[in-house]
Amino acid sequence: MNKDNKRAQAAARMAASPIKRVLFVCLGNICRSPAANGVMQAIVDARGDSAAWVIDSAGTGDYHTGDLPDRRMRIHAARRGYDLTHRARQVRESDFDDFDLIIPMDASNERNLLRIAPTPEAQAKVVPMAQWIDMSSRYDHVPDPYYEGAEGFELVLDLLENGCNNLYHDLNK
Ligand code: 4NP
Secondary structure (H helix, E strand, C coil), X not given: CCHHHHHHHHHHHHHCCCCEEEEEEECCCCCHHHHHHHHHHHXXXXXXXXXXXXXXXXXXXXXXXXCCCCHHHHHHHHHXXXXXXXXXXXXXXXXXXXXXXXXXXXXXXXXXXXXXXCCHHHHHCECCHHHHCCCCCCCCCCCCCCCCCHHHHHHHHHHHHHHHHHHHHHCCC
């Protein structure tokens, strides 16, 4: 299935739902996915649309369960006005019931989600973040900033702001 297909199918499937339930997923749930969670929530709040959205994030790993987002990510996000207060948790099978769209940050997160998805319908809910990113064709995933410097965190936020804005408009067509 090509990239635009999965994105378009997700939008078509969810356009009619009065509540959009979206889960962002990365490895640790302390850098990329809690940032995506905060960026998406801010977009929705700014449009007075928070009653129509359920937004959460989780990690495929459990190393950081209960932790706040990485301090570096909180600092970079705060400079752009995002207050990241999520507590890390691991993805669970019930997430495939509780959310309509499950958005991995990279191909490894995607593979892990597809492995635990209980049904083909659950698998169809998994659509990579990169499918909404059009600021540059250089990025087919949201790169893990954990071992990077400040630029890595800024890049993640640039990509997420671009992708989350596109996602918001897709689901409100
Ligand atoms: P994230 O980044 O997946 O964007 O939250 C990472 C955080 C922690 C680790 C790896 C990636 N870790 O190996 O602990």
